[in-house]
Amino acid sequence: MADGGAFTPAAPDDEYIKPVSIPFMDEDGTFWLTAGTDYLDRREFRPCILLGGSSPERWDFDREISVPTSMERMEYFARARVRWLDGSEGLVPGACLVGFTEDADNLDPPPLTILSYDDMLAMPDPAWLVQGVIQEATSALLFGKSNAFKSFLGIDLGCSVATGTPWHEQAVSGPAPVLYVATEGSRGVGKQRIPGWMEAHQIPADLRKNMFLYPQEIALDDDKAVSDLLQTCAHVNASRVLARGGRVGNLKDPKGAFALVVVDIFGASMMGPETSDETARAWVRNINRIMREVGCAVLTVAHTGWADDSRARMHTHFWGSFDSRMKAEGDKASLTTVLRIDRHKDEDSTGEWGFQLEKVATPSGRTTLVPRLSSDVKTTKGNRLKGQQHTAMQALSEALIEHGTRVTAPSLPSCPIVTIDQWQTMCERHGLTDSTDKQTVGRVFRRNRDALRDKGLIKIFDGFVWKVDQ
Numbered sequence: 102m103a104d105g106g107a108f109t110p111a112a113p114d115d116e117y118i119k120p121v122s123i124p125f126m127d128e129d130g131t132f133w134l135t136a137g138t139d140y141l142d143r144r145e146f147r148p149c150i151l152l153g154g155s156s157p158e159r160w161d162f163d164r165e166i167s168v169p170t171s172m173e174r175m176e177y178f179a180r181a182r183v184r185w186l187d188g189s190e191g192l193v194p195g196a197c198l199v200g201f202t203e204d205a206d207n208l209d210p211p212p213l214t215i216l217s218y219d220d221m222l223a224m225p226d227p228a229w230l231v232q233g234v235i236q237e238a239t240s241a242l243l244f245g246k247s248n249a250f251k252s253f254l255g256i257d258l259g260c261s262v263a264t265g266t267p268w269h270e271q272a273v274s275g276p277a278p279v280l281y282v283a284t285e286g287s288r289g290v291g292k293q294r295i296p297g298w299m300e301a302h303q304i305p306a307d308l309r310k311n312m313f314l315y316p317q318e319i320a321l322d323d324d325k326a327v328s329d330l331l332q333t334c335a336h337v338n339a340s341r342v343l344a345r346g347g348r349v350g351n352l353k354d355p356k357g358a359f360a361l362v363v364v365d366i367f368g369a370s371m372m373g374p375e376t377s378d379e380t381a382r383a384w385v386r387n388i389n390r391i392m393r394e395v396g397c398a399v400l401t402v403a404h405t406g407w408a409d410d411s412r413a414r415m416h417t418h419f420w421g422s423f424d425s426r427m428k429a430e431g432d433k434a435s436l437t438t439v440l441r442i443d444r445h446k447d448e449d450s451t452g453e454w455g456f457q458l459e460k461v462a463t464p465s466g467r468t469t470l471v472p473r474l475s476s477d478v479k480t481t482k483g484n485r486l487k488g489q490q491h492t493a494m495q496a497l498s499e500a501l502i503e504h505g506t507r508v509t510a511p512s513l514p515s516c517p518i519v520t521i522d523q524w525q526t527m528c529e530r531h532g533l534t535d536s537t538d539k540q541t542v543g544r545v546f547r548r549n550r551d552a553l554r555d556k557g558l559i560k561i562f563d564g565f566v567w568k569v570d571q
Contacts, residue, residue: 230361230398231258232271233452234442235425237360238392242367242420243440244403244413245429250438250458250472252365253294254429255402256281257472259363260298263311269454269474277360278337280313284369287316289469297469301461313337313359321364322371322383327390334358334395359397367403367415381418388422411498411568420502427452436470437478444495451487455480486558492531493549494558497568500527508565518567521550 216224228237235241235258243258245251261268265276283290291314299309320326334355341358342349364370373380388399401423403413411428412420420426425445431438442452455478458470486494497519505517525546534545550566553559559566 227447228274229272230262230274231268232273233448234258234268234271234427235361235398235400236445236448237274237398238396239398239424240388240392240422241398241400241425241427242403242413242423243400243427243429244405245431245438246405246410248433249429249431250456250470251402251429251431252286252290253458253470253472254438254440254456255363255365255400256290256294256298258400259361260295260302260304260312262361264299264302264304264308266302266304269456269472275360276308276311278311278313278341278358279361279363280315280334280359282315282319282362282364282370284318284364284366287314290314290365291316292465293463293467293469296465297461297463297467298471300464301459301471318369319364320370320372321387321391322373322380324383324387327387331355331391331394355395358395361398361400362391362395363400363402365402367401367413370401375415375419378416378418381416381422385418385422406502411494412502417499417502420499437475438472439478439480441480450491453480489533489545489549490552492533493528493546493553494568496527496531496533497524497559497566499531500524501568503527512562513565514560514567516567518565520564521561521566522564524550524566 227239229235230237243251243255258268259279259281260266261273262275262277263279265273267273281290281295295312295314299312319330332353332355335351335353335358338355338358339349339352368375371380371384373383375381388401391397392399403415405428406412406414413426423444424447426443428441428443429438430441436458437456438458439453439455442450444450455475456472457475457478459473460468461471463469500519500523501517504519504523506519507515507517525543528546528549529542533549534542536542536545550559550561554561558569560569
C-alpha cells in the first residue's frame, strides 16, 4: 500500500513530525504496522498505531471515531483527504488524519434522526385505532364530571380494541393487546367491569386474553417509573413470542406490546401536582416516549376543572398536548351519558354518541354497567358549535384558564371571568381567521362574539366575558 501525498507544513520543520507509513499488509501476506503523529495548529494529536489483525481506529483532536475496517477497505485509509495548516489539501495515511473528509458510506450514524423532504412525504398516513375517536400511536383525553361514566367508556373503548369488536358501529383496528392502568378501584375494574363487558358482548375466551390490567397508581412524570413500564412491556412481548414457540430477537424491545394503553385516572398518574408546569412537561415527554417506543396510543381519563367544566382539571401544557380530546356528559339518575369529540388536531372534530348504561351480570355473579348506543339519549348534534364559533369558544376556555379571575362586583358572576381583550388575543393565537389585516381580525372576532352571546353561551358586561352553564 503506497504512501499518501506530500506533507506541506506551514511552519518550520522542527515543529512538526512527518508521518511515517509502512504497508499494512504486503502482497505476500506479511503484516506490518502504520504509525504516525502530527502537531497541527500546535495541538497534540494522539498517535494511532494499526496492528495487523486488529480493528484500526483513528483520532483527531475534537472527536474520536472508530471505523470498522476490513483488508479491502485499507485503501480508504491510505487515500483519505486532509486539510493542512496552510490551507492546502493532500493525501496522507489514515493513521494521522486531521480535518479529514469521508464518503457517505463511512460516516458514523448520527445520534438523531432528521427527515428530509422526501422522508416527510413517505411518512405513513394516520390510521384510526377506533374510527373517528382515537388514531393509532397518538395521545387522547377522555374527560368529564364525576358520575359521567368516564371509566365505563374507557373500558368500553379498550375492550373493543382488545377484542376487535366494532365500537358502536365505528370500525376498530383489532383485535390487539390493550393495557388498562387502573390507578384506583382496580379490583372493581378487574373483577367486575372488564369481565362484565366481555360477558355482555359474548367474547370468545382467547380474545379476552388481549386485555391486561396494571392495578395501581403509576408516576408517568418519573423517568425511572416509565423505564420500568417499558421494560415490563418488553417482557410481555418476549413472553408472547415464546408462548407461540418463536425466538425473541431483542429482550429489551417493547415495540408492539400493546396497541392501546388506558390511564384511569389522570390525577393519580404522577408524583407532582397536576397544576405544575414542571410536572406537565415531564409527564407529556414520557407519554410521547411510551407512544414512540411501544408504538401504541395512550388514552387518559380525567376529571373536569373545578371552575370550568368545559375542560379537564390540569395544567395548560397537559391540555394542549393531546392529539384528541373527548368529553363525557352523564346523568347518574337516568344512567345515560353522551361522548362528544371536543377536538382532533388534524381531523374533523364532529363525533358524538349517546349511550344508555345497561346493567349486566359478571362471571362472578355480580353486576356492572355496559354502555349501549341509544338513539333515545339526547345529544346536541343539531346545535353543536362548528367552525369559527367553536374555535372562539375553545379560545375562551383557554383564556379563562390562563387569565380567569373572580371579581366581586354588582352584575358580575362568581365564576371566573376574563376581559374581552384577553379573549380576543387568545382567539388570534388559535387562528380564528387566517387574515393578518387588523380590521378583518377585529370584525371576525366581533361577529363570533355576538353570535355566541345571542345563543346564550356567553355573557358580557363592563368589558368582561364569561361562559354560561348549559
